[in-house]
Amino acid sequence: MPAAAFAQDAGDAARGKTLFTQSCAVCHSDVLGPGNTVIIRQGPNLVGVVGRRAGTGMSFNYTKPLRDSGLTWDAATLSHFLTNPAAAVPGTAMPIPVPNDQNRADLIAYLSTLKLPAGVTVVAAATPAPSGSPGEDPGDWHHAAPGVKHHVTVADLPPPYATRSAGNGPKVVPKPADAALSVPQGFAVKPFATGFNNPRLVRVAPNGDIFVAETAANRIHVLRAADGAESPAENKVFATDLDRPFGIAFYPPGPDPQWIYIANINSVVRIPYHTGDLAASGAPQVIVPRLAEGQGGHSTRDVIFSQDGKRMFIAIGSASNDAETMPKKSAAEIQAWETAHSLGAAWDAETNRADVLVTDPEGKAPLRTFATGIRNGVTIAVNPKTGDLWTSTNERDGLGDDLVPDYVTRVKEGGFYGWPWFYMGNIEDPRHSGERPDLMGKIIVPDVLLQSHSAPLQMTFYTAEKGAAAFPAEYLGDAFVACHGSWNRSHRTGYKIIRVRIKDGVPTGEYDDFLTGFVVNETEVWGRPVGVAVARDGALLVSDDGSGTVWRVAPVGK
Numbered sequence: 001m002p003a004a005a006f007a008q009d010a011g012d013a014a015r016g017k018t019l020f021t022q023s024c025a026v027c028h029s030d031v032l033g034p035g036n037t038v039i040i041r042q043g044p045n046l047v048g049v050v051g052r053r054a055g056t057g058m059s060f061n062y063t064k065p066l067r068d069s070g071l072t073w074d075a076a077t078l079s080h081f082l083t084n085p086a087a088a089v090p091g092t093a094m095p096i097p098v099p100n101d102q103n104r105a106d107l108i109a110y111l112s113t114l115k116l117p118a119g120v121t122v123v124a125a126a127t128p129a130p131s132g133s134p135g136e137d138p139g140d141w142h143h144a145a146p147g148v149k150h151h152v153t154v155a156d157l158p159p160p161y162a163t164r165s166a167g168n169g170p171k172v173v174p175k176p177a178d179a180a181l182s183v184p185q186g187f188a189v190k191p192f193a194t195g196f197n198n199p200r201l202v203r204v205a206p207n208g209d210i211f212v213a214e215t216a217a218n219r220i221h222v223l224r225a226a227d228g229a230e231s232p233a234e235n236k237v238f239a240t241d242l243d244r245p246f247g248i249a250f251y252p253p254g255p256d257p258q259w260i261y262i263a264n265i266n267s268v269v270r271i272p273y274h275t276g277d278l279a280a281s282g283a284p285q286v287i288v289p290r291l292a293e294g295q296g297g298h299s300t301r302d303v304i305f306s307q308d309g310k311r312m313f314i315a316i317g318s319a320s321n322d323a324e325t326m327p328k329k330s331a332a333e334i335q336a337w338e339t340a341h342s343l344g345a346a347w348d349a350e351t352n353r354a355d356v357l358v359t360d361p362e363g364k365a366p367l368r369t370f371a372t373g374i375r376n377g378v379t380i381a382v383n384p385k386t387g388d389l390w391t392s393t394n395e396r397d398g399l400g401d402d403l404v405p406d407y408v409t410r411v412k413e414g415g416f417y418g419w420p421w422f423y424m425g426n427i428e429d430p431r432h433s434g435e436r437p438d439l440m441g442k443i444i445v446p447d448v449l450l451q452s453h454s455a456p457l458q459m460t461f462y463t464a465e466k467g468a469a470a471f472p473a474e475y476l477g478d479a480f481v482a483c484h485g486s487w488n489r490s491h492r493t494g495y496k497i498i499r500v501r502i503k504d505g506v507p508t509g510e511y512d513d514f515l516t517g518f519v520v521n522e523t524e525v526w527g528r529p530v531g532v533a534v535a536r537d538g539a540l541l542v543s544d545d546g547s548g549t550v551w552r553v554a555p556v557g558k
Contacts, residue, residue, distance in 0.1 A: 480540060
């Protein structure tokens, strides 16, 4: 059925509510708060959305393309938009389409029921202010600068709800004329390539070619630059018609890969590859046809291989913030479930979610759980020195400005990291109080705790021992992490690249600010780091989906 043919009554609203809970509720609220206040999450509140002009809902920083679209949300326009948001409104930040006709009709039928009660006046919920002014909050953006050191410990954490939960998403604006990025003394940062459609993860092929996922555009770009060059000589679209690609990996490991693996929203595919290819030489071959039952919630998927090439790891984020609607199980049911799925594995819509999964590179072995309770392990990486698997993880929201810390950690096989019942070891999430006493004492505390709500995305290890733009030797073995930035904190944090300190392959728990300057003021930012990778010449490459740019950081004079 064509999108325009949908009528308001074409769907099943009850089924649509279930779909909303499973796929949309991590970003959108379908209720009003106390006193008819608007509840803001990463996306706008959808109460009263049908009949509303696009980009005019209260208390949300919509993208300029959506505000300027001229759309008014009815069944037809919603259907057209949800079929492919990036095509319907180029530049929108809405990342998740609803391609299935019936699912889309059911969801729209449910959205049509979210009406404001007669006579009700909606009130904008003020972002709660934490104690002290912005300049007094040690975790906020005012204090971010190259070289600033951080060491967050469990002992530093406040109790849940020490502050109210904030809805403080940024407004992304064009780069102000006087804005400048900052890096440590002895380094310079310059734009390397621009004009991307929301550039996301970045990975570098053994021959030095740079692959960039444009998730919203369903394609992968490839850049080629001579060592030491400040811009690419080649900028090509490598592959199109993918399904929200994010993770990219080369296989087999080593100097001559034969395949490029791509983690789509709900599958893993591979494309034949010969060193130097600037365009896909064949159609994608499906290796893992289904990762989880649903595609909603956190949408990034990453893929990487063990050093010996025998195992393929896949990271999948949760479908929800905190498994709020996951049904309860009896002790006997939990025991049976964990026997099949591993300690701490969630179920129902969260099956195979908030996990790192593992299979073989051909996808012949059944997917099994490698580690659980990792709410949104956005990327995974193998430490080349130790062979350990690591992840950068977005923790849960809703418990206050300084809970729960995001983290970077080694991932232990069979390990359970807490979500949704616990966090940072034996600290119980109050929203799941008393539900899983059997897990007490079995939760791994992550290695490096980050300022809560920093939103770490891609991480990479610095490995360049030589090259035209190699960093000083003191950086060897450390990790760099792109922090996309907060929405659930009243004073903005993140929006930077950090350096995670590692000694002899073991994290110290400390991290330093490395690249800062994307925040304009309390409400606006002009850039949001996503990807980070080490170029063959040693330069650090950073993708930024706010300005559509890949940046290059290199020592001055090299």
